[in-house]
Amino acid sequence: MNLRQTNPDAPCPVLATFFWRKGGKPQPSSRLFIRGPDQLAYWSVFRLTQPTAAVIERNLAAASRLSSNTPAGLSLPNGLDPSARLPFGFVHNHSRSCIGHGEAAFAAARQAFRKWAMFDLGWARIANPTAPIEPGQIIAMEAQTLGLWTLNLSRIMETIDTASTFGFLYATTPMHVEQSAERFVLEFDATTGEVHYLLEAISRPRHLLARLGLPISRHFQHQFARESHRRIRQEVLAQ
Numbered sequence: 001m002n003l004r005q006t007n008p009d010a011p012c013p014v015l016a017t018f019f020w021r022k023g024g025k026p027q028p029s030s031r032l033f034i035r036g037p038d039q040l041a042y043w044s045v046f047r048l049t050q051p052t053a054a055v056i057e058r059n060l061a062a063a064s065r066l067s068s069n070t071p072a073g074l075s076l077p078n079g080l081d082p083s084a085r086l087p088f089g090f091v092h093n094h095s096r097s098c099i100g101h102g103e104a105a106f107a108a109a110r111q112a113f114r115k116w117a118m119f120d121l122g123w124a125r126i127a128n129p130t131a132p133i134e135p136g137q138i139i140a141m142e143a144q145t146l147g148l149w150t151l152n153l154s155r156i157m158e159t160i161d162t163a164s165t166f167g168f169l170y171a172t173t174p175m176h177v178e179q180s181a182e183r184f185v186l187e188f189d190a191t192t193g194e195v196h197y198l199l200e201a202i203s204r205p206r207h208l209l210a211r212l213g214l215p216i217s218r219h220f221q222h223q224f225a226r227e228s229h230r231r232i233r234q235e236v237l238a239q
Contacts, residue, residue, distance in 0.1 A: 063153035068171035
């Protein structure tokens with residue numbers, strides 16, 4: 001099998017090892033491959049090189065035509081429903097921290113959210129940073145871990161913008177290493193003046209490589225949460 005990659009915009013050639021040949025044409029293994037219209041999206045997540053602007057635009061357009069099939073249970077106002085039974089393999093992660101005090105801190109945190117600063121971690125970023133926080137918007141999160149690049153596409157499902165709360169909930173599309181719903185929320189307590197950042201998710205690995213490396217996947221999820229809290233706190237302190 002020839003695994004040589006000649007197109008720098010092609011998906012990671014490592015994934016070609018999960019194909020077998022029949023009649024001279026590559027065919028997916030029925031045990032390891034997702035069938036149907038989502039199959040190309042599924043295998044385009046991992047890459048050996050950083051996605052180019054053209055790849056990002058192409059994947060954003062492709063993701064806009066895909067559904068977000070994360071199970072219900074996590075809502076933007078209330079988080080995880082205590083009575084919800086998560087499907088097999090899903091885990092619940094929740095973190096909350098105080099990132100500042102006062103209305104100015106809340107305003108600074110809101111502005112940081114609009115710039116997608118909570119994803120700007122050095123090894124991760126939002127690849128379409130001018131995207132507005134509004135329902136239906138596709139978000140492309142780019143990450144580099146263990147020498148591989150991933151481009152993960154999610155859709156914003158709900159938003160909230162009040163005098164005391166700001167944030168959104170998104171659900172992943174098939175063009176994401178995880179199947180998950182996540183909410184990112186800022187809360188301002190007018191009584192104490194405290195501003196909190198809340199990050200909550202229900203997720204399980206979607207991609208085969210993420211499943212095979214489950215402990216590593218969970219490690220990076222926890223690392224993202226820690227660094228995201230730290231990043232927003234830095235943005236608030238810098239104002």
